[in-house]
Amino acid sequence: MSNGEIEQIQLAQPEIGPREEELVLEVLRSGRLSLGPMGERFEREFAAWLGSEDAVAVSSGTTALHLGVRALGWGPGDEVLTSPFSFVASANCLLYEGARPVFCDVDPETLNLDPGAVAAALGERTAGILPIHIFGFPAAMAELEALAAPGALAILEDACEALGAVDSEGKAVGTRGNLATFAFYANKQMTTGEGGMIVPAGAGAAARLRSERNQGRAADMGWLDHDGIGFNYRLSDLAAGLGVAQVEKLDSLLSRREAVADLYAQGLADVEGVDTPIAVRGSERRSWFVYVVRLGAGIDRDATIARLAERGIASKAYLPCIHLFPHLRELGYREGQFPVAEAASADSLALPFFPAMSEGQVDRVCRELAAAIRSR
Ligand SMILES: Cc1ncc(COP(=O)(O)O)c(C=O)c1O
Numbered sequence: 001m002s003n004g005e006i007e008q009i010q011l012a013q014p015e016i017g018p019r020e021e022e023l024v025l026e027v028l029r030s031g032r033l034s035l036g037p038m039g040e041r042f043e044r045e046f047a048a049w050l051g052s053e054d055a056v057a058v059s060s061g062t063t064a065l066h067l068g069v070r071a072l073g074w075g076p077g078d079e080v081l082t083s084p085f086s087f088v089a090s091a092n093c094l095l096y097e098g099a100r101p102v103f104c105d106v107d108p109e110t111l112n113l114d115p116g117a118v119a120a121a122l123g124e125r126t127a128g129i130l131p132i133h134i135f136g137f138p139a140a141m142a143e144l145e146a147l148a149a150p151g152a153l154a155i156l157e158d159a160c161e162a163l164g165a166v167d168s169e170g171k172a173v174g175t176r177g178n179l180a181t182f183a184f185y186a187n188k189q190m191t192t193g194e195g196g197m198i199v200p201a202g203a204g205a206a207a208r209l210r211s212e213r214n215q216g217r218a219a220d221m222g223w224l225d226h227d228g229i230g231f232n233y234r235l236s237d238l239a240a241g242l243g244v245a246q247v248e249k250l251d252s253l254l255s256r257r258e259a260v261a262d263l264y265a266q267g268l269a270d271v272e273g274v275d276t277p278i279a280v281r282g283s284e285r286r287s288w289f290v291y292v293v294r295l296g297a298g299i300d301r302d303a304t305i306a307r308l309a310e311r312g313i314a315s316k317a318y319l320p321c322i323h324l325f326p327h328l329r330e331l332g333y334r335e336g337q338f339p340v341a342e343a344a345s346a347d348s349l350a351l352p353f354f355p356a357m358s359e360g361q362v363d364r365v366c367r368e369l370a371a372a373i374r375s376r
Pocket of ligand 1: 060061086089158160161184185194195196
């Protein structure tokens with residue numbers, strides 16, 4: 001840039017424009033800042049975009065998961081099979097209710113729950129399965145549902161990273177009839193700043209979710225009436241204004257993310273020591289959330305991150321394994337239990353990724369990554 005400074009390329013960047021400003025201003029001027037008509041509109045338009053019957057807006061992906069766990073009744077004595085290669089909230093939501101996350105290793109290609117490992121872990125206490133569509137690649141839902149069916153196990157889908165993904169049967173992630181959760185933090189495919197959504201399994205479930213997110217207030221109740229325990233997990237109408245504007249341009253946001261991913265795949269195709277993520281496999285389609293590569297043996301990831309940072313490029317080790325955090329070690333988890341997940345954790349690197357990334361920026365990241373690897 002001018003005066004010799006290098007242009008910084010950050011990891012993520014939301015896209016907020018005049019339409020977001022217009023709808024947020026509309027809410028500000030309406031005086032309805034908490035639950036209100038914009039939230040209802042956001043739920044309707046999100047469900048219409050996704051192709052689900054309904055959708056319940058909440059304050060985050062984490063609170064969506066928590067209400068999902070409660071809706072399924074998972075609690076003390078219940079074990080839920082899930083992936084150690086995820087963001088920590090997908091295991092914490094079980095701990096909130098006293099259920100035990102039982103981790104199963106992941107598939108080396110998709111980094112999603114390996115159905116074979118799930119089959120091996122099924123036991124008397126298994127109450128359900130909590131698959132995560134990690135980095136936007138659809139989990140093996142048909143196989144997991146087949147494993148769940150004989151014992152009538154419930155499934156809660158963590159689709160927080162996968163809005164817009166399509167599974168092996170051509171279904172949009174979140175529309176299989178399981179409870180599914182989405183998240184709208186600022187680096188996600190669409191954002192409300194903070195926010196989340198639950199796709200309920202049935203009308204009764206939706207009413208309960210709407211009551212629990214609002215301190216246990218059913219739709220026909222006054223502000224100081226409560227029909228059970230609840231939480232303040234409401235999404236404000238201000239955030240919903242952002243959500244409506246983002247849903248309106250979601251197709252464009254997703255296709256531009258895909259175009260950036262294509263540029264990366266081309267730019268990194270010949271870089272030795274860098275493995276790029278798969279975009280499609282049969283009918284399965286990734287919805288691009290982050291661009292995470294795997295580094296080959298002998299490449300020092302920390303040194304690579306430091307070298308990229310010197311060149312103005314942000315990157316991040318993605319993701320630490322959940323079972324190795326202190327509060328899960330307390331349950332007895334240790335290194336070496338999930339070798340595929342642990343290997344991915346040790347060598348994966350997230351590169352800058354957002355829809356407005358230019359061809360020149362992607363090219364620069366690819367060149368600098370190649371140089372960082374060569375210079376080791
Ligand atoms: C897989 C996964 N689950 C849950 C969450 C939690 O979402 P939030 O940050 O909106 O609470 C996230 C988001 O970071 C996520 O990536």
